[in-house]
Amino acid sequence: MSIALLQAGVLATYSYVAPLLTERAGLPDAVVPLAMLGYGVGALAGTTLGGHRGGDKNPWTTVLPAALLLGAITLWATSSAVVVALIVLLGFFGIIANPILDGQVVRIAGADRSLPMALATSWINVGIATGSWIGGLALATSLDLKGPSLAGLVLALLPIGACWARWAGRTAGR
Numbered sequence: 001m002s003i004a005l006l007q008a009g010v011l012a013t014y015s016y017v018a019p020l021l022t023e024r025a026g027l028p029d030a031v032v033p034l035a036m037l038g039y040g041v042g043a044l045a046g047t048t049l050g051g052h053r054g055g056d057k058n059p060w061t062t063v064l065p066a067a068l069l070l071g072a073i074t075l076w077a078t079s080s081a082v083v084v085a086l087i088v089l090l091g092f093f094g095i096i097a098n099p100i101l102d103g104q105v106v107r108i109a110g111a112d113r114s115l116p117m118a119l120a121t122s123w124i125n126v127g128i129a130t131g132s133w134i135g136g137l138a139l140a141t142s143l144d145l146k147g148p149s150l151a152g153l154v155l156a157l158l159p160i161g162a163c164w165a166r167w168a169g170r171t172a173g174r
Helices: 002-014 017-024 031-053 060-076 080-095 097-109 114-139 144-172
Strands: none
Touching: 002 017, 002 060, 002 080, 002 097, 002 114, 002 144, 017 031, 017 080, 017 144, 031 080, 031 097, 060 080, 060 097, 060 144, 080 097, 097 114, 114 144
16 A cells, blocks of 8 residues: 555656646746656656665655655645756656565565565556656645646555554564
């Protein structure tokens, strides 16, 4: 479920990146594909480096930066340079948790268990669809262009509590 909530948070924002960039930050339409490319490069780097920054030991620490970035986007996405940098960083930190949280599933269920791994991957897809839908609902409210990132922030904060509780329970027994 944490996988779905984090992805829902990221995709609530990213699904509506074009109006965020053009209408809120005032960038020309031609910048949208370049910012999306930056997000993709960030996502590739995040997926590649995720386990190397300690995410395997403390998975909740990989979820927190994504939530902080969603908050930053909500507050500061009116500056063109800032919003593009935040989108690239969201690609890095928003996707970094996927292989780490999937790895936690393998660690708990065992490497020879294909069903838990398939379900973990399915949760990513549930998060993508749900986040895009919730982001659209938020965009249609009085929150307007702040709606998707604010909804994303709320969604991304939910798994932090779950991951922290698991980590705290594990360290309390030491």
